[in-house]
Amino acid sequence: MHERRFFRPDEGMQADPARRPLPGRAAIAFLGLMLGLVLMAIQLWLLTLAFDFYLSGDRNKTVLVAVISGLIFLGGLAILWFLDHRPEGRR
């Protein structure tokens, strides 16, 4: 059972020197997170686009949209793989 504590703005990662990120690292991490969110929003838009193309019977465009969505997914997988296979010291 965990000891029950309350969250305070200055505790956790920021309060622990060992866990505090190097200068600029947090900004890069948040940039990556934002890019990921934007790409997922694009994928959601592509899904609506694919639905519209499917209903209008445009097979080629539906496939094209699916391929673009797949490339975004593969990009995410590649980033995940890259992060999991980085040298220990650079995590």
Add this chain to the structure above:
Amino acid sequence: MTMIERPDVNVPRKPAPWRALERRWTRDFPYDWPSDDLVNRRQMLRWAVGLSGALFAMTGVLAALGFTTKRTRGTATAIVAADAIPVGGVHYFRYPDNNSDPANHAILLRLDENRYAAYGGKCTHLSCAVWWQQASGKLECPCHNGIFDPNTGDVVAGPPTRPLPSITLENRNGTLYAIQEAIR
């Protein structure tokens, strides 16, 4: 490896002005920090990639369905005598099945002396019934004011993005037959 000095790490901080307010909300809404600490950035990234994969899978399913779904439906069915509709008039009928399902609502228009057009009467926006408006000379959907061209079935105005399904007609000895409906 170069160590970066952090002179600010051990400097005692002044109590922030929001402390009093914070004590109150932590009492009202207790927040289990160790449980929250279990979700790290990498796990969040894994979830995001998983969601991305799900979105791709759904798009892929739509692409696959595009190759399996039939775009035409219906068989040759007698509708009405060609002369029974006046020029500029309309005849509502049911197609491809002659039952009361709203999906079978269809419209036959006599555009001029020898020209007829028929469309599926289900609006391509949200499936409301489309009607012929004599005054405007257009096919209109009353739900969201979608307007379609009676000559082609294309969208003229309003929220629909796709044209009405077209029904192929054939005049057999003075009787109009619906041959098949094509989804566009």
